[in-house]
Each structure stands twice: as structure tokens, then as C-alpha cells.
Amino acid sequence: MLIPAYRPLLKLAKPVKKQITVWPDDATSTLQDCFQCTDWNMFREAATYNNHTDLHEYTETVTAYIKKCIDDVTVTKTITTRANQKPWMTAEVRGLLKTRDDAFRSGDKAALKTARANLSRGIKQAKRLYAQKINNHFTDSKDTWSLWQAIQTITDYKLLPQACDDDTYLPDALNEFYARFEMQNDTPAQKLLTPPNNQVLCLSPADVRKTLSRVNPCKAAGPDNIPGRVLRDCAAQLTDVLTDIFNTSLSQAVVPTCLKSTSIIPVPKKPPVSCLNDCRPIALTPIMMKCFERLVMHNIKTSLPNTLDPLQFAYRPNRSTDDAISSTWLLLT
Template sequence: MDQVTTQKPIILFPNQKPWMDREVRLLLIVRNTAFRSGDREAYSVARANLRRGICKAKYEHKQRIEEHFNSADPRRMCQGFQAITDHKSPSTSPTTSSALLPVELNHFYACFEKGRMEPMLKAELLPGEQPLTLSTSEVFATLSRVNARKASGPHGIPGRVFRACAEQLTDVFTDIFNLSLAQAVVPTCFKSATIVPVPKHSAAVTPLQ
């Protein structure tokens, strides 16, 4: 079994939304109480209040995030990126962190070329053949349509970061994609993916009477 299977780490993410505040929690309790009571009118009113409370909480959270980027302070902008990506600093002592930092950097930069032994060679084009290129508008439109509710891939970057920073990332990704198309080579880090198996249970069949 150990020779034919591989081990992969499984990361569990808490389902705690960043815009969830005390008012939304109270409205959620009221909605659940109205549902258990069986009063349809009270339940309908509680659901409407909860929807309005969620929209208000999301708008206020958006305003708080945008305030970080309206300032010229680099620290405030860094805090905004940390809020978008849910970045949390590791709780390690300064002595241990500084001692292991060179090793961690070596492993980080080496992982991009792990398993790649052949050099990158530029593909030769036929006479009159032009390589496929992507425009900045196409890349920007693709980044703007990224589903923010989808889980992040192996890179660990949430989808809402690509949407919020689409304007800043468009030129960088356009150069990377066009270089990959011109050389007919896909970078190794682009070939990794996260596969989540979903169990499928067969529906129970009710016998005909």
C-alpha cells in the first residue's frame, strides 16, 4: 500500500466569513428561533431582516478594506492585503524563525523547479506562423470573473484577491502567459492542482405500490 499510494496534507478552513459581525449573528439567531417556532410570518420577516443585515455587513466590510488602499501609508496597504488574503503570521519565536529562514527560502525557491530536469527550449515556428498571444483586456476580463467563493488552489491565494487586484496583476500575468505561449512551454508550477474527492451516494429507490 505504501508503494502505490501517495500522501497529501489536508487543510481545513473555518467557515467564518470576514464580514460576520455581532448584528448578523443576532439576526441569525432570530431567524433560527422563528423557524423553530413554526410561525411563517415571523420567519419571513426574520429572513428579510437577515438578508438586509448581511448586505449591510458586507458593504461595511468592503468599505473598511478599501480604506487601507486609499492611504499612502505602505503599512496600511500591507494590512489591507493581509485582510484580503486572511494571512496570519506564524507563532514562532524570533530565534527559531531567524535560524530557519535561509532553509525555508531555499525550499521555497527550489519547489518551483522540482522534478524539472530538461531545459526550457523555445519552439521553432513554421514560416508565416505567428504564436498565439493574449491581450491585457482578455486577461483582465478573466481575472475579474474569478469566482471569489471557490476554494484556493495549491498557491493558497483566494479568488477574491485575483478579482480585487485584477488591474494590478493584469500586466504581470499577460507577460507570463504570452512568454509561455511563445516558448510552447508550461511552467511546472502551473501544472499542479488540488483534487477534492466528493462522495456520491446513490438515492434510495422507493418501491412502487
């Protein structure tokens, strides 16, 4: 009868430890200098045999070298996340907390008073910046994703974590379930012969650099583990080698194997998961391949006539179901 109904969050949920990759302040500049001094022709010459460039080997060595450089400039840390952790808690506030605790242990009253004042100002500044960050999500009413993200943050809406079975058969069962359509397709793929008078598409370095500079750094990386921020920040240094890889792929009509690999992430459609069909497969492809597809798609669209209906909202950029509902409402009224 004397046990309180309320239990602290620290007792309800245990601390979670996870590894994260930390980018130091000089990581981007170090990568840019490293890629700027790299002789990219060395990779092409090493993959050329009898005047023929092995595109698969060429691409794999380049991506492996980029990943090796990323691993050299980044640091892997283990952090602990607690249930009662404040959203406005930053590294600066943690540093001020550590300074206050050190001053308290030392017994220096003057240093402790100064540390407490600095901590109070740091917490107020962190809360102010966090509130400003939330308010910025509501500035653009057309960005629905940002609006929903702000609403979820304010309401503290979080999906309950799904428990994963410890049975080893689950990955194999998911692979067979997702590949069930390909298993029925026993027709071997045939490569069509290119007409002799056909002009092969050639991408310009300016277009490749423009596409790389527009990469969204928040997108998850593919199996190559090359984040989007590297392609965006080092676009000037990687333009030449990626342009050469893309044009070689177009001339040989072959896509490198490492760029075709995909990581399938099963995301539950609804809780709880009762069968394999309750998991939606999310395919994570290399961001480098997404840039290549975007460049080819742009050239294909420029050569096709504009036959899309102005009221078509599916499969078009900056269109959503909200636009379709608004257009229908305007037509009815």
C-alpha cells in the first residue's frame, strides 16, 4: 500500500549503450585535402587489362579507398542514453556539468560559484536554441515532413521498440519472403546489342558536381557505408573520378556490382508483428548510385515530351496526397 504509483523513468527503462561515429571539426577539411592529393588515374590504370577497363574492379577500389579515408578521420565512441535525458542536453552543457562537479570535489568555493553561474547560463542558452530549433519547423507550411517532426517532438510521440526474436531462421525466412518473386523468374537476362549509330550518353563534370553538392546528408548510407555528407562536402574533389566511373558505365552498358548491392531493412508496418507480411522492406542503396540514377533520369526526361497531366500527383517531385486533396476541394467548391 505504501509503494507509490509513479516510478521514475530511470527505473522504468534501463540505460542503452550504442556506438556512434563522431566527426571531428577538421574531418571535412582533412578529407578534402586527402582526395585533392590523390592520383585517381592510378585506380583506373590498375583495373585496365589489354586496353579494357574492368569497371567492377575500378569502382570497388575507388569506393574502398574512400571508405578507408573516412575511417581514418572519424572516431567511434560508445555513448549511454538514459530515459530521462533532456532533449536540449548538448556537449557544451555536459562540459559545464563536469566543470561544476570538479569544482565541488576540489572544495574551491569561488570556482564552484563561477561554475554554477556558467552552468545556469549554459542551460538557458541550450533551452533557447532548442526552442528556436522547434519553432523553425513551423516556418514553412508546405514542408509537411518538418511539421510532423515538430509535432512528434512536442508531444513526445515515440513508437514502442519491437522485440526481435533470437531465432536464426528469421533472416533466412525474410530473404526467401522478399525474393519469392525473383525465384519464379527463371528467364536469364540478356543484354541487347547497341546500334552502331547510337550516341552514348556522356555526363559532364559540371552536372556530376552539381548533383553531388545537392546530396541530402540525412539520408542513410547504403552497403558501401559512404555517408552523403562526404559526397556533398567533397564534391569538388570527387567529381573527376565519379564522372569517369559513370561515363565508363554508360559506354560499356554495365552497372558496377558494388553499386547494385542493396541492404534490406525490415520495418514493422504495425505493432505487434505477427507474420512476415507485417514487415515492409526498405531498400538502402549506395548514395553514389542514387546520384548516377538521378543524372541519367534527368537526361531521359529532357529528351521526352511533356505528356504528364498537370493534375497528376503520383511519382512527381514536390507533390503529395495533400496537394491532390487541396486540388479536389478547390474543384468541388
